[in-house]
Amino acid sequence: MTQQPADEDWPATMFRLMADSGIDLFAYVPDAGNKQLIECADASNEAQTVLLTTEEEGLAICAGADLVGKRAVLCMQSSGLGNCVNYLSLVNGGKFPLLMMLSMRGDYGEQNPWQYPMGQAVEPIFEAMGVLTYKVESPEDLEKATMAALHATGSGGQSAAIILTQKFLGAKSF
Amino acid sequence: MTEASIDRRELLPQLFANPDDYLFVSGLAGAAKDTAALTEDGDNLYTMAGTMGAAVAMGLGVALNAPDRKVVVVTGDGELLMGIGSLVTVASMAPSNLSIVCIDNAQHGETGGQAGHTGQKTNLEAIAKGAGLPSTMTISEPDQIADGAAFLKSAAGPRFLLTRVLGSAPSVYKRNMDPAACRHRFRNAFLSAG
Numbered sequence: 501m502t503q504q505p506a507d508e509d510w511p512a513t514m515f516r517l518m519a520d521s522g523i524d525l526f527a528y529v530p531d532a533g534n535k536q537l538i539e540c541a542d543a544s545n546e547a548q549t550v551l552l553t554t555e556e557e558g559l560a561i562c563a564g565a566d567l568v569g570k571r572a573v574l575c576m577q578s579s580g581l582g583n584c585v586n587y588l589s590l591v592n593g594g595k596f597p598l599l600m601m602l603s604m605r606g607d608y609g610e611q612n613p614w615q616y617p618m619g620q621a622v623e624p625i626f627e628a629m630g631v632l633t634y635k636v637e638s639p640e641d642l643e644k645a646t647m648a649a650l651h652a653t654g655s656g657g658q659s660a661a662i663i664l665t666q667k668f669l670g671a672k673s674f
Numbered sequence: 675m676t677e678a679s680i681d682r683r684e685l686l687p688q689l690f691a692n693p694d695d696y697l698f699v700s701g702l703a704g705a706a707k708d709t710a711a712l713t714e715d716g717d718n719l720y721t722m723a724g725t726m727g728a729a730v731a732m733g734l735g736v737a738l739n740a741p742d743r744k745v746v747v748v749t750g751d752g753e754l755l756m757g758i759g760s761l762v763t764v765a766s767m768a769p770s771n772l773s774i775v776c777i778d779n780a781q782h783g784e785t786g787g788q789a790g791h792t793g794q795k796t797n798l799e800a801i802a803k804g805a806g807l808p809s810t811m812t813i814s815e816p817d818q819i820a821d822g823a824a825f826l827k828s829a830a831g832p833r834f835l836l837t838r839v840l841g842s843a844p845s846v847y848k849r850n851m852d853p854a855a856c857r858h859r860f861r862n863a864f865l866s867a868g
Contacts, residue, residue, distance in 0.1 A: 525738065548738065550767060553759030560728040560757075564699065564735020567720060567857065568743075569865045572735070590725045594853035 510642050511536035514601075514662075517643065518573060519546050521650040523599065525565050525572035526550070527558035533603020533669050534575040555580030556587040563596045571653070573599045578606065578663075579618045581625060588629035591659045599653040600631070600661040609671030622663065632660040637667045676814045678838035682777055683845050685837055686712040686748070688819045689775065689826060694718065697736055697745045697864070701729035701753035703784035704844035705777055709748045711845035717863035723851045727757030730774060734764050737772035737832075740864070745771055746826075751778040751792045758801065761834070765806030770831035774802070778838050787841065802834035809833040 515537055518526075526541040527550040528534055541547040552558045558574035565572040576584075581602060591598050605612070606619020626633050632652050634645035645662055652660040686708050690696060693712050698719040700709040706721035713719045722728060733747035754761075754776050764772065780793035792798060799812045809829035813822045813836070822835050850856055 525735075550734075550738070550763065553762050556728070557731040557757065557760050557763060560725070560731035560760075561735035561738075561763075563728075564732040564737075565739045567732075567736055567860050567864065568697075568740040569861060570739040587725050587728055590722070590728060590853060593724075594857045596857060 511540055513643060514646050515540035517646045517650065519544065521654060522571045523573050524570065526575060527552055527561050527572060528575040529555050529580050531577040531603050533577065533664055534601065537575060555583045559584055559587040559591060559598060562598045563590055566596050573601055575601045578602050578604045578622050581622055582618045585625060592630045596659060597653045597657050598659045599649060602661055603664045603669060604666050608666040610666060611674040626661055632658050633663055634660060635663045635665055637665050678814045678840060680816055680837060680839040681842055682708055682839040685819060685839065689823045695744060697740060697743050699729055699733040699736060699747050701749040702726055703750060705748045705750045705753065707844040707847055710849035711847040715849040717859045720856055720860045721849055726753050729753055730757055730760035730764060733772060734767060737769040738767060741771055743771060747774045749776050751776060751780060751798060752782050752790050754798060755791060761802050761805035764832050768832060772832040773826050774834045776836050778836055779841050781841055799836040807832055807834045812836040814838040
């Protein structure tokens with residue numbers, strides 16, 4: 501059971517902002533936190549979705565899209581960032597302005613002890629690898645953080661992650 | 675299984691007589707050296723010198739977003755195994771413009787020639803077939819290279835060609851190893867070509 505987020509329409513809002521900014525490929529490892537965003541992308545004829553076997557694959561796919569002038573986003577649970585770390589060498593060293601969307605586990609109200617180590621390591625890892633982070637802690641943050649990350653990865657030329665916190669998403673009950 | 679007798683330095687020029695017709699992504703080490711030699715480190719090539727395992731997925735990202743271009747991933751057996759799940763993703767997305775060429779020397783050449791899994795029990799063509807790629811083929815001898823080239827031209831994509839090669843050295847070619855400069859080079863060439 502997941503607590504209801506304050507704004508149930510946020511995935512549609514986020515999808516619209518991303519699509520309007522030219523994001524047309526959504527690579528993802530399924531998570532409760534990106535389920536509806538991916539459904540929005542699947543329902544749209546402006547976007548394609550790519551189901552991954554592991555998160556780092558998505559970074560390489562998004563980098564490949566960039567090589568031919570396209571914009572993409574990697575959607576994953578925070579635990580998946582651990583699988584991505586070495587591939588952030590490509591993102592950082594190659595100056596690929598990649599966009600990520602993380603749904604957090606192990607940060608606020610988490611009841612599963614397995615989720616804490618990686619959840620707590622998310623921000624230090626992003627900082628160490630030169631990826632900007634934009635946190636969503638309340639419904640008011642959603643649009644601003646999404647747009648900030650889209651600008652950073654657009655003309656800003658940076659790599660960036662939108663982080664949907666458990667304050668925003670709610671925590672799963674065990 | 676037939677003993678591998680292909681000299682890898684003679685492989686890619688025979689598979690790709692007109693390298694300018696393709697967009698290439700290569701994995702690190704020997705695959706990068708061979709592909710750089712083929713294209714003279716051209717602006718239609720992105721080579722890696724790290725991120726082992728990323729080549730197939732990066733090629734998939736290119737292929738999905740440049741559907742009018744022929745895209746080739748050149749990888750080694752160790753590099754492919756490190757990102758082996760990408761074959762599954764390729765099969766599901768099924769870009770018909772993508773070819774994967776695995777140069778399988780059954781060893782980790784870059785780090786000292788340590789024995790790899792494909793010299794034991796593992797058959798990468800069978801894995802690619804099991805992943806769901808519609809066309810797969812293995813070549814092991816020099817006189818099969820022409821068949822491999824024909825396969826890459828005409829088999830339904832995405833296609834996977836396993837090339838079993840000798841353990842001999844890859845091509846010698848000094849390529850640009852700056853990942854950001856190579857990104858710019860590839861991107862600018864692609865976008866200016868329209």
